[in-house]
Amino acid sequence: MKDIIIIGAGPAGVSAALYAKARGKDVLLLEKDKIGGLIANVSKVSHFAGVGDGETGPTFADRLADQVKYSDIPVLFEEATGIEKTAEGFTVQTNQGSHTAKKVIAATGNSLKELPIDLPAGFATKHWPLGQEESYAGKTVVINGGSDGASKEALYLAQKAKAVHMVQNQDKLLCIDEFKQQIEAADNIVVHTGCEVQDIKVEDGVCRAVNLGGEEITDEDGIEVYVQIGQNGNTDLLAPFAKVEGNFLAEDLAAQTEGLFFAGDIRVKTVRQIATAVADGCLAGIMACK
Ligand SMILES: Cc1cc2nc3c(=O)[nH]c(=O)nc-3n(C[C@H](O)[C@H](O)[C@H](O)COP(=O)(O)OP(=O)(O)OC[C@H]3O[C@@H](n4cnc5c(N)ncnc54)[C@H](O)[C@@H]3O)c2cc1C
Incomplete structure (x- = not known):
């Protein structure tokens, strides 16, 4: 059994994993796609203190991935499909099996909305111009x-x-x-x-x-x-444990369920930026260690 499973390797999840790992916890980071989350796709990362001139989403995501690697944080590229509360903690089901932990930090972020019209057969809209x-x-x-x-x-x-x-x-x-x-x-x-x-x-x-x-x-x-018409929170997994308001979790960092934490853009918040996501991750990571 792990001490803490973190679901989602965007800025919030990576930040949570770094702070928990540094406190001696046995952590596991689960990611369904790639390290970096939404920001990994943007053409330019702006306004986050410390980013270099011309920093793109992919270069920022690469640095997050490096940090995960040199910090010795184990990552499994699996999609979490269910969370169950048990007497000892939690079981997280994934598309490839299941994992147990005393605590879980959910940092599953958001997905971009699609145009609310029927598209002609064979025609696809796009979200991200970088690389296209x-x-x-x-x-x-x-x-x-x-x-x-x-x-x-x-x-x-x-x-x-x-x-x-x-x-x-x-x-x-x-x-x-x-x-x-x-x-x-x-x-x-x-x-x-x-x-x-x-x-x-x-x-x-x-x-x-x-x-x-x-x-x-x-x-x-x-x-x-x-x-680029907005986002929906990836809340499906968490709906049994949280109040969902307008597609986001109307919850504090520590959930009502003991040992479960929420971090990042998935929460109802006025500002969705890397700065607020990593702040959530930092706090959730430290809180989960206590
Ligand atoms: C076009 C655009 C430009 C932006 N530009 C900037 C900018 O310049 N500066 C800035 O500060 N912010 C910017 N942002 C906002 C920034 O991208 C987000 O605030 C930030 O990515 C939120 O981090 P997060 O970790 O909460 O969520 P996300 O980045 O959404 O990460 C969530 C992660 O969880 C994973 N995941 C989801 N469900 C599961 C599951 N069931 N199992 C396993 N993994 C799962 C996802 O694959 C993803 O990797 C921009 C956003 C957009 C849309």
Whole structure:
């Protein structure tokens, strides 16, 4: 039996594992995909104190993975599929077996929302432009969303795309001033507010028109469609132990169930950033050692 199982190797889970391991605990980190979590995909990591100029999601995730390795934290790439409270602690079922621990820290983070419309057969929207440059270079791109994440990825797309159309259902962009100013200064970004994508028209596998209700964005050469319209908490596993409010856990770091802790973006919070995720992980990791 382990002392502490941490589910999710994003910034919150890695932080929790580091603090618990440093306190002499026998920890196990479970990750269903890759170390780094959501941030591993972003085009540029900004505003987290200490990141270097030009830090990308993948380079940040690599450094997290290195830290896990040199800190001797055991990781299993398995998806947790169930948590059971037992007399001794917890059993965590995964897609490959089960593991027991005295305590569990759940840091399962969020998944990005998809467009709430039926997509034409064979057509897929994308979330992350980094690494996709060849597919949109010189083309028209539509990106849905107007938050910090959408704005940052729009700015990245604009470096290679012919034109970037941001489609925001609110009456203005909801991003920080820094991004707003850069968007205003970019001569190939058009912001469409108060509307949303209603239809994506595809012929011969190529999208040439995106309908926004009153307005249509067209390009005979093809249009790529990206989506950054928010996130849903990965709460399924935790719903039996926690209050779920609007897709996130309305819970403190220490759950009502003794020995269970929640950390990171999965919780209801006003700010979802690496800084708040690692702060949660630090606190949950230390609390779980007590
Ligand atoms: C477009 C965009 C840009 C961003 N840019 C920045 C930025 O520049 N600076 C900044 O500070 N923040 C940024 N953020 C926010 C930042 O990514 C998050 O705040 C941070 O990743 C949250 O960390 P987390 O560990 O709580 O969750 P996540 O990063 O979501 O990690 C959760 C991990 O749990 C794993 N997992 C989920 N379910 C299971 C399961 N059942 N079993 C095993 N593993 C599981 C997932 O695979 C994932 O690896 C950005 C977010 C977006 C969307």
